[in-house]
Every structure is written in C-alpha cells, then in structure tokens.
Amino acid sequence: MTTLPTHTEKKLGLVIDLDTCVGCHACVVSCKGWNTENYGAPLSDQDAYGANPSGTFLNRVHSYEVQPEAGPAQLIHFPKSCLHCDDAPCVTVCPTGASYKRVEDGIVLVNEADCIGCGLCAWACPYGARELDQQEGVMKKCTLCVDRIYNENLPEEDRQPACVRTCPAGARHFGDLGDENSDVSKLVAERGGVDLMPEQGTKPVNKYLPPRLKDDYTNTGDIDILAPLLEPVAPDAKGILGWLDKALEKL
Amino acid sequence: MGFNQPVVDTSPKVSDEVRKTTCYMCACRCGINVHMKEGKVAYIEGNKDHPVNQGVLCAKGSAGIMQVNAPSRLRAPMKRVGERGSGEFEEITWEEAYDIAVSKLKPIRDEDPSKLAFFTGRDQSQSFTSLWAQGFGTPNYAAHGGFCSVNMAAAGIYTMGGAFWEFGQPDWDHTKMLMIFGVAEDHDSNPIKMGLGKIKARGAKVVGVNPIRSGYNAVADEWVGITPGTDGLFILSMLHCLIKAGKIDLDYLSQFTNAPVLLDETDGSAEEGLFLKDKDGKALVIDRNTGKLAPFDGKGVYPDLAGTHRKAGVTHRTVFHHMIERYMSEEYAPEAVAERCGISAKRIRKLAAELADVAFNQAIELDRPWTDFRGKKHDKMVGRPVSFHSMRGISAHANGFQTCRALHVLQIMLGSVETPGGMRFKPPYPKPATAHPKPHCKVTPGAALDGPHLGFTHGPDDLCLREDGTAARIDKAFTWENPMSSHGMMHMVISNAHAGDPYKIDTLFMYMANMSWNSSMNTSGVIEMLTDKDEDGNYVIPNIIYSDAYSSEMVAYSDLILPDTTYLERHDCISLLDRPICEADAVADAIRWPVVEPDRDVKGFQSALCDLGARLGLPGFVNEDGSQKYEDYADYITNHIRRPGVGPLAGWRVGEDGLQGGRGDVNEAQLDAYIENGGFWMEHVPEDAAYYKPFNMGYQDWAVKMGFFDAVQPYIFQLYVEPMRKFQLAAEGHGERQPPEHLRERIKHTLDPLPIWYSNEPENLADQYPVTALTQRPMAMYHSWGSQNAWLRQIHGHNPLYVPTKIWEENSFEEGDWAKVVSPHGEIVVPVAHMAALNDNTVWTWNAIGKRKGAWALEENAPETTKGFLLNHLIHELLPANGDGMRWANSDPITGQAAWFDLKVRIEKSDVAGQTLPDFAPQKSPVGKGPKDLAWKLGK
Amino acid sequence: MHPAPSIILFTVLSGLGFGLMIFLGLGMPSPTGLSAFIWFAIAYILAVGGIISSTFHLGNPKNILKSFSQWRTSWLSREGCLAVATLLVMGVYGAALVFLNMRIPLLGYVGSALALATVYGTSMIYAQLKTVPRWNHPTTSVMFIAYAVSGGALLAGQVSLAVWFLPAAALLQLFIFLTADGRFGAAGSTIASATQLGNIGSVRQFEPPHTGSNYLMKEMIHVVGRKHALKLQIISVVLLFTPVLLLLLPFSHALALVAVLAHVAGVIVARWLFFAQAEHVVGLYYDKR
C-alpha cells in the first residue's frame, strides 16, 4: 500500500560497520544466491557470459578513497542495500501499491504481483537500492530477508538476513532499531552511527558506523610519547652485553 | 484507508535436503551447507559448526552454484585434433583416454621414469598425488608451492617449525596489536576476516604494512605504505631499536630458542659457524645453574644467553652474541633505512616502541600450568600480545626467504610465538624442519622412487644432484641455484623441459594449473615453448596430459584431457597428511563427497589416477595379484594406510574400544561418519597444550596420541639456521660437494644463517625501470576460475592498472586513459585508473582477471579479453643478463620462490587504446559458449 | 537520467494532446460534426498515443489497471486517473459535438480543467522527485503546462493566444536552461553527504561495486557533454521561437504545419535535454553525475 504507515511496531534494519568492512563482496553474492532462489522472481543476469554482463543485485559494495588534509589517503569499502527508510519516497510514488512498508516491522517490500515495472520507485530512491529485473520486468529490492528472519523452517540462529549471516568480518548487524535497548541500537549509540544523505529526508532505518580514526600519528603530530620505551640500555653491542649480564641476573 | 498489506509467506520451505561438504571455490576449505531442491543445488551457505568458517562464506563460496553449472565445464575425455593451442579436440571414451596415457607412460617408466614430469597446481591431495608419482619412479613431482609462497613456508619451518602459510594464525582472542605484512587475501580467506572482525570489535590495533591500502590494509588502523621489497630492512630496523632498548624477551630466548647455543668460532675451519655439539650431536649451551657446558635440552638446564666457552684457545660465543653484534650495527638504524623503505625514521621508532609497549607493558597471563621439555613446571602461560601475519607480499620477492626469516626472528625476540596473544600454530604443526623428510631423487627404471620427492635439506649432502653434479630434477629444485627449495619449482618446468636443461622429458602431466596463462611467468614465451617444434616437426615437449574441470587456457595446449568433476561432484579428502583444516585450538580434517552426481562423462582426477596407477602397475596401486587396489578415490581414502594406525582421515578410526579420532584401524564406514557429521572431523587441543606447543610436553604427548608423529619431538626455535651455514661453508670451499664457481659468491652472501636484507633492484634494472608493478588477489575471484562464474564476473570483469597520484600526474593521465607498461622483458597496453592510497613508486592490478579469447566458454569479446590483462607478460622466469652475460632465475636464491613482486616497469601514456595488448588469436572453445541470459531458480 | 524515447514521446505527445483538449474544452475552436471528429481525433491520438508510448517503459504492463489505485499518494497514479477522467469527460463532450452537434459548455470546462490537471500531474511525476534536483522545482510544472498551453493553442489554431504563449514558453525554457544547472549543487547532496565520509576528507570513488553495468547506471547515470548540451539547448530554443515568427507571417496551412513541426521538434529536443541533463543523486555513489 502506497501510503506509509504512521507507525511501525518495529524498525528492523541493518547496521553496517565501515570500520570493519574489508570489501569482500560476500554479502553481495550470498544475497544474490538467497534471493535468486527465494522471494519473488529470480535475480536474473543478462549477457551472462558475454561482452556486457549485467544483472540484478540487491546489495552492492562500493569503495571510496578519502584524502584527509594531513596523512595518507584512506580506502573505505561501502556496502549498500535498501535502508528501509521511515519516510520512504519509493513507497509513496508507487502507482500500484506494489511498494509498501510493513506495519509490523517496517520492512519495505515490493509485491511483485502488483508491480507494473514503471521504475518510478527506483527514481525516487536516493540510494540506488532498487533494481528493475530485466527478465521479469518487476522491481527488485532488499527484502531484509523477510523470508528468513521469521522462517520456522530455519534453525533459530539462522533467522537473520543472508548477508549478515555470511559476512566474514562481522561488519553487518541486524536488529530492531526502534528499540533503544537492542544490541544494534546500542552499537549505533556507542559508535555514532549515521544516516546516509540525511538531507533527502528519508529517515533511513539502516545506520552506518563511521570508520574509526586512522593513522593517528599523523594527526597528533608528536609521536614521542612512546619514545622512553626505546631509551637505549647501551650505546653499542658491547654495552648491550654488559646490560645483558645484569638483566639476566634479575630473571 | 485501512492498512491492508499483502500477506507474505515468511516461512517458505528452504529446501528438500541439506548436504554438508567442503567448499572448493578456493583453497580455504570452508564447510558448506548445500541446500538441495529436486536433487539439484539450490543454495549454498556456510556451515556454522565448521572449524574453518563457523558459518560465514565468502563471495566465491556463495557463487558455487554458478560454478557447478558453469557452461565451461568439460564434458568428456578429449584428444587434441588440431595444432596445440588451437583448442580443437575430439571427445573420446575413458578407455581410449587411459589407453593413450598408458601408451605414453608405460614405456617411459620401464626405461627412464624421469622422462615424466608430473606437476599438480593447487592440489589438495598432495599426499596422494605424490604417492602416485613416487610409485611411478620419477623425481619430477611437485605442486605449486614453489611459485606460490615457499619462502613463507620454508622460512617458517626452518625457523619455528611452522609457518604463517596455512599452518599458523594470530591468537585472535588475545592479541592487542596485529601487524600484517603483504597480505591481500591469503589462503585463510575467511578465518583472517573473522579474526580481523574479532579484534576490531575488541578495539585492538591493526597495522597494515603494504604498498597498497586496500582490503585488510584499508581497515587497518594504521597503514605503512612501504616501498616494495624493503620489508626485511624495516623489520631489522625495528629489531635494532628493540635490542638497543633491551625490549626483548630474554627469558623466552634463553629457554626456547637457539639464541644461547654456542657457535664454533674457529677461524677458517670446516666447522666455523656451526653449533658446538656434544657427542650425541646435541647443540651445547652454558647452563647458568652450573656455568658449565650442557646439551640445550638437558633436564633442569637454564641456558645462558651470554655464555662463552673457551676451547683450543678460541672463545666460542652464543648465537645471541652474534645477533647483537649484527643488529646493533648502525646500518640497521632507522635513519639509515628510512629512505629506502619509504618510512620515516620517527615512524619506525614509533612502531617499534608500540610493539615493545604492547609486548611487555601489556603482557597477559593465562592461568594454565604446563611442563616444558626440560621438566620445568610453569604455573602460568605468559603472553606477549603482539602478533604478526604475512604472506606473499614478503615472500614473493627474491629476498623473501630472508625477509620472512627476519619477521620470524622479530616475533621470537619479542617472545610472541606460541604464547598467548601472539602467533599460534595449527596442528599437525609445530614440527621442526628435521622432522620432515629430505628430498629424494634416486631413479630406478621400472621401480618406485627411493622416497618422497620434496622435503627439507640440511646441507649439501641433501641436494638433488646427479653424479655429474647436474640437477636431478627437471625444475632444478634442491640444487646450488636454490638449495632449500622445499616445494619444488613448478614455474621452471616448462622452460627447462623446452630447453632440455638439465635433460629432455617425454611427457608433461599436469593437474589443476593454468600454466599457459596466469600461473606462468612470461606467458607469451611459455605459449611458444608449448607449441614449439623441432626440425622433425615434433613438439619439443612431446606429450602433454592435463586434468582440468573447465575449459581453461591450458586445455588448449594439451594433447590428452582427463576431465575432472566439479567440487560438488566428487570425493576428496583434506587430510592431516598434507593440508588439513585445523585451527589453533583444534585438530580437524574434512572430506568432499558427491552431493550431486556429474551429468557428464567426467571423473574425479584422483579416481582416474587410481585407474591409471593400476594399469601401469604402480606399487601402492595394485594388489599382490596385480589387480587394481583402489576402485576409486573414496576407496583409497577409506583403506589406505600410511603408517600403522594412520590413514588419510583421522576421524572415526577403529580403536580397541570402538571408534576414535587420531590413530586407529580402517573403518569401512568412515566416509559415512564424516557425512553424518557435516563433512569434517574435529577434536579440541587440550587446554594445557594450547600454547608453547613446541616445548610443551602436554602438547607433545597429545600429538603422539593423535598420530601427528610417532615419538615426542620437542625442539627450540632456530634464530640461527645452521643448514644455511653448511651451504655457506661449501661455498667457502669446505666439503666434498662444491657449488659451481659462478654461484659461490651468491651462496656465501645470501645463505646467511642470520637474517639479512639485500636489494633486488639492480638485477631488475631498477635504474631504467623505476616503478614496481604488483598484483593482488581480488577477494571475490579465485585466479582464473572465477571468470566463468556469471555472478563473480560482474564484480571483476576487467582490471585497470592502478597508478599512484605522483605517476598519474606526471603522465597527465585522465579517467579512461590507457598506458603502455614496459619491463626489461616486454610490454603491455592496459587501461589505467588513479589510486591515492598507494606507494608513490608502485602500480598494481588485480591478479588473473585477463583471459584469452575463446577460453572459459565466454564470448570472444568478453571484457576479460578486451579490457582485462595479465602482468605475467612482463615477468620473465629469468632475470635480465648480468655483467658476465649469465641469466639467473627470477627466483629466491635460497628456495627458488618465484619473485613475482620484483617486477620493475616504466609507464607512459598510450595512443592505442580499447584493446589490451598483447592480444592473442582466439582458441576454439571445446565446450561452446554459455547461454545469453540467466534466471536461475529451482522449484518455481 | 536515461532519455528513454518512450518517455520523451509520452510527455511530448500527451502534453500536446491534453493541451489541445484544454482549448477544445473551452470551445476554442468549437467545431461540430466531421470537423469536430477530426479535431478530437487529433487530440486523442496525441494523448492516447503518448500514454501508450509510456507503457513501453513498463517492465510488466499487464498489471496496468492497478496503477489507478494509489491516487492518494502517487502522482503517477493521479496522472493516470486524471488522464482517464479527462478522456472520458472530453469523450462525452466531443461525442456530443460530433454526433449531436451540441456543445455542453460545463462539460467542456470540466474537461479543460481535467486536461490541465493531467498535464500538471505528468509534470509532478518528475517535479516531486527530490532525488533529481533539476526537476524538483516549480518551473518543471510551469514548463510542462506552458508547453501544453502553447502547443495546444498552436494546434487549436488560436494564433492570437499562441503568439503570446509560444514565446513565453520559449523564454521559460531559456530561463530553465540558464538556471537549472545550479540546482543539483543547491540541493546539497554531495558524495560526502551520500557516504557520510566527508568529515575525514575529500571523497572520490575508488572502484565501482561491479565492473559490469547495472540497471541503476543505465537508468540514472547519463552524461551529456557540456558542449553537446549547449548546442542542443540553442537548437531547441531556436526551434521554440520559430513558430512565433511563422505565425507573424501571413497565415498559410503549410506555414502552420511547419510551425507545429518546429514547435514539436523544439519540445522534443528540450525534453531530451530535460532527461539527459537531469542528474540523479544516486550518481553520487558512483562518483558520476
């Protein structure tokens, strides 16, 4: 239903740790695998073995280079899927009601049976989280693995999104961001989690944990706090042997 | 409006059945749950119980479904009908294939088995394939280790009895500071990422030492963008600072290393620099308790680091004395190395100080009493929580062995090997070099080789030389050119065989190695060697038999193809006898089993070897009555016995009181037990045996019980590697076996028993080619395998050359530009891209993305062929001629490790663009082309 | 944004069709019988043709009826409803003219209003998108309406009105060309806000997520060279002014036809630029605009 619910019981979403993501694309492919075989139409690929391969993915990992004013450039791997926005413009633009936000958990879904493949929702999404499947002609997007997280055919510990379950570095966290006391909310509070493009007013549920301060030495300028640790015990090899005798006595 | 949203089935059936096996989208060997629908593979996820991956799975692993169904899969045995390289084949039956193979191999075996060269790429069944080769009787067998990371392996084993490479890992749970040198991905793909995640979550510090800041180095808290090839200098400089400040673990060095061992200092003698030994051959130390000479491992002995001993008027001093003398030298002072390494002196000091701080001020203690091999009881385990990890970035250089050694020495000086928070071995390691076999090369027509091919040399006597002093092996491993080449030198096989140096061979038999493409240096040259003919019009390398599972570039250059199954269609065993799946806290091995049956006329290569071995009557492959011993690989895995009680798999063996892990008799139902348990077997290392393993009797006893070795074998770390000194002594003129004149100086210089650093730049003409060109493993691709995978090739379908800001600006490059890259050996034209987080004098690209047209069932204009490229065309297996016109191998002079990363180039803007060069004529695809579109879904 | 021909045709043709209907509804002109049939046929062919063309952009047109359901929030849905309502009302109004020779003024006014609303609805499909700052501006609706009204007046033969409307539309277009470039920047989304990495330093893309292309890049990232765009802008403005000059000349059918063609061509070029020059904020993630 195109109207956004005024309130959702939960705000399920992902917290992505940019300090830890190594950019391995594991989440990208496990997402492709799960969602090809599950919810809705398979995620198809065009020209799969040819000159211009292209296909539908619900999660993609970008990488950026950031040049600080001082110190070396940094590289940040940046996974991105649907952020399950509270004020999801993709939902309200949808003419058919195929796009909707679930009342019970806030997941934004596409009901493929209703979708006309007009693409307007993809236009409305600032984050590039929606891709129109070229084979099926319907809009695909991250389902937050709605068919895993409640799935009674899966063991309890597997009831989490495929991408979270697979992430080798543990850079992806899943939970209820509407509940202040959830692990994910605490993590966001602790690490200063942020919204992407807040100026778009979409109020994303997913949060990003910014990279921690890197290359600290370049910023502090002075690295001599540790210098006493390297205070020579002797100026030369001979001296060291003298020191050694004394040091060994103490052992 | 009421909120009536559609009803979603949130509990759909996931699959009909889950079959658990082991991934082989790379060599990491993660456990996988293969979800089946209608008897077909529907979805693959990680196995949560598995020791390696604990449920996680990488991009490649998740894309397995695209590999098992890849259009490039070979379908039946084939014989070549066109010219080599054309890709023209005819499908034949297995009977015919075996007949052809036997007709080539039988006569060679009867006459001269060394005419067969059997080399197996990234083989995970080396204990089996080597048995076959040994039975055949050829000395010419090895896997890929020589071109991969033998420096890492050999340096680790000679120094510490174990290596980072597959057999060691940081103590992820306790470490407070991790320094990673030259790692982009590693074989331990998932465990490293899991470990990094763990220590990041704890807020521990990660330092990445790498010219390129991507992947692991991108998440590192601090990046050291070192100049390639200079790590040894950087490490030794940190060591210099630490020694000078007395920030080394004297207690640990005294007890657990050969630092207190006395060296013979009798000038000019044949023993100079060897250990002083007692009459049982035990290295001697001065016992601090008595002040007297004592064997290093004597009960109650406390070796004196500062000991000296006067004999025959000469004062003999400890290894430690020598180390201090060497590393206190100002040539290792930070100021002296800073410029070369591209790291400021201040920064080197800061990093050394940090190591000292964490190791000594933040030491940890575990309340775990243990007893060492001298009988001394320790009431706790002291940990120095600095850890290191490293891979090809330091090993794939011609100074790599010494650099790896330097790193290990640094670790040991800090007391952080096998201590909590440091680096830990995975069973069946630790195991000293002396507990490994030595290489064997005695050929007897019609009979087996006299022992295992590969091993560890401990002096000139162990070299594989023939009577006349020439190399016994086709790859010239274990010769004066590279005396400690423990893994053989696969990268030299084709060029040596083509040159007939040291001799001509008849048949090249290979398995799972794309030697006509990304795994060879000098790819274009190799292609010529493989297709070169003699005056009579016969191929210079007469026969090539190859087993691949897919339509790779190498297939086109083979005469007979034995098509393998994919990894989900066969039995495999990941055995304690070669490269098991152990973790530091657990011993474990695993299997693969056919979770789907092949739908083509293909056969597991190992099963084919069982058939072929029987047809050739190889010992070990036939029963007494001459009948075939192992019906197939599964039969071998279950029934083969290596040593009493020890077989390929250690789980569920028959013991006195039923089934047991470790030693035991054959269990006919062993594979079923594995399948039932998720495809693997695991037993935890006892708590009191978890650290200090080489010296810890708790561990030693347990290791014997499990069958890793037959008697306890505690040892001390070899800061000083005596075998190297033996080679030096020979070069100095001592002993019977003497190196050729032209190698004397090099051996004297490079085989230093204490780590040194030397530059590789002059040999690579760095004055004319000032930029180092590197490759990195992309995490989402495995060498050449991934390109046939419809999902993975969208992520890495072509590869630019990444250029640092300085070179980018110097050449006024712009996005979309192409460049000409020239090395002393050749020239390529490639697309370029800008990267700022990169060492100023380094360019790099992703490894093995470039493909030959027509391979892998891709369209001929696939981006892999038009915009993808290999650096390999620029790298020669020989260095440019030096002063006296000699061309030395582009390998480490100690181990023969291929020096991929010594490549020096020049770069300039190119006016030609749009197609990477060199561009080869397409090969004909023996399997056709893949379908246009895919929409993969079972149970629709 | 990808300048898809189906959508360009949709907006241009339906704009003209509904524009013509605005005047027909107002009774300017007010034909009857066969001549009414021809006038209305032209309007319907344009409007319906445009709508049909738009369905070529749909991945899954079989569900099209569903698209009328979400008029509460969706401009696309509203536009659809309005279009259908317009066609129905104008249908009755037109049928009365054709078959009964009867003009029902009230129905005509309602029809005109609906046609105008439809064009506004079309414009809002684009103007509502915050993600495309170039569109997310009142001038977008004004421009759609200006084209509908001026094109409609031209088609309806309302020369006296057209000579005012046409230059107004052309000037408006010129104004948009001159001012719209700055909107993306003014909207405030940057690669730094997109990645939230700006506080560390300046951000650029290192590697795209896939070397292969994807739907997003094909759909949202379309780069037109500055020079090329300028050329097209000039062409479009010239074409848009051309009918004005032609209308000032003595009337002839041939000239009128040329005027209409020039106008339509001008609108098509402008509309092509409307899409091709529009930058979607998702491009920021690809470091492309």
Ligand SMILES: Nc1nc2c(c(=O)[nH]1)N[C@H]1C(S)=C(S)[C@@H](COP(=O)(O)OP(=O)(O)OC[C@H]3O[C@@H](n4cnc5c(=O)[nH]c(N)nc54)[C@H](O)[C@@H]3O)O[C@H]1N2
């Ligand atoms: N420039 C440059 N070159 C390098 C390196 C580098 O860093 N830079 N690295 C080097 C290193 S370390 C390595 S290990 C090599 C790796 O190079 P290769 O060992 O050649 O690796 P692959 O390209 O994966 O080729 C292995 C072959 O095995 C086949 N194969 C895959 N699965 C199966 C199977 O189940 N059965 C059989 N029988 N065959 C199978 C594949 O189709 C492929 O043809 O590359 C080396 N080359």
Ligand SMILES: Nc1nc2c(c(=O)[nH]1)N[C@H]1C(S)=C(S)[C@@H](COP(=O)(O)OP(=O)(O)OC[C@H]3O[C@@H](n4cnc5c(=O)[nH]c(N)nc54)[C@H](O)[C@@H]3O)O[C@H]1N2
């Ligand atoms: N996904 C994936 N995983 C793989 C493979 C694969 O193809 N794909 N291949 C497997 C194989 S066969 C191997 S051997 C391993 C190899 O695993 P790695 O050892 O991680 O191998 P490379 O990717 O070659 O990375 C070498 C790294 O060393 C850096 N380097 C180069 N020269 C220097 C130097 O002088 N100093 C320092 N400090 N760094 C340097 C490079 O920048 C690069 O980051 O990976 C295995 N795992």
Ligand code: SF4
């Ligand atoms: S990220 Fe995009 S697709 Fe997802 S809810 Fe927000 S606007 Fe919609």
Ligand code: SF4
């Ligand atoms: S593409 Fe489908 S989901 Fe998206 S707006 Fe159109 S109808 Fe709605």
Ligand code: SF4
């Ligand atoms: S939550 Fe599920 S659908 Fe969404 S990105 Fe992760 S795996 Fe894909």
Ligand code: SF4
């Ligand atoms: S799986 Fe995890 S580490 Fe890998 S790219 Fe995705 S989020 Fe990053």
Ligand code: SF4
């Ligand atoms: S690291 Fe990836 S490809 Fe390698 S075995 Fe594990 S899951 Fe498979």
Ligand SMILES: [Mo]
């Ligand atoms: Mo390797």
